[in-house]
């Protein structure tokens with residue numbers, strides 16, 4: 001009676017989580033499926049000369065085993081991620097990237113908008129841009145509430161994304177904090193701390209931005225994301241946040257990023273791709 005769920009769960013156990021499921025790399029998988037087809041065709045070609053009656057079944061069997069290996073292990077040939085990284089052009093890899101391009105930057109530069117709203121101001125002593133001290137106070141108070149009160153976090157995220165707070169589900173992974181509903185993916189943050197900062201900011205920003213409620217969600221997300229660049233203290237542990245340039249290795253790509261990281265708990269608060277040609 002419970003055979004199907006049991007079968008499904010025992011199959012799931014066999015899967016290598018590093019290269020399957022959420023972590024499955026589309027370019028690597030496609031490359032491996034092509035290799036599986038080439039391999040099976042080669043098996044048929046070799047066997048046809050020896051015994052035609054076994055050639056086709058052997059080719060089919062090879063293909064089935066190869067696809068099963070790709071399904072369970074994520075790849076057919078060990079070292080595929082490295083092979084893909086080395087031989088597939090960057091443009092092809094970028095086309096498979098699941099991260100959507102930031103939207104809203106064209107019509108509204110979030111940095112300029114924050115400056116217009118008075119959230120970001122000139123610092124006369126340092127010749128730099130800083131947050132208005134009154135905004136920092138309000139944001140920090142809001143962060144303190146969102147850090148300890150999960151229902152508050154849910155309420156603010158629900159208001160920001162326009163869904164019921166009871167529908168929200170959190171998934172805390174090693175490099176991603178995902179917020180989803182049972183049937184839709186809403187947003188990813190580099191960490192829970194980054195999500196707390198945005199939820200807290202989304203409560204404070206409307207007091208400074210009379211048009212907040214009319215702005216598209218993508219623009220609000222951009223504004224909150226830029227604010228995170230100004231964080232000096234970690235939203236979860238109060239550690240010192242520092243900016244750095246970093247290289248992030250995904251399955252088959254290397255990306256140069258500008259990153260804000262907590263020096264104490266090591267969580268990532270902000271990450272943005274930078275064009276190596278501009279660096």
Ligand SMILES: [Zn+2]
Pocket residue numbers: 234235236237238239262263264265266267
């Ligand atoms: Zn921290």
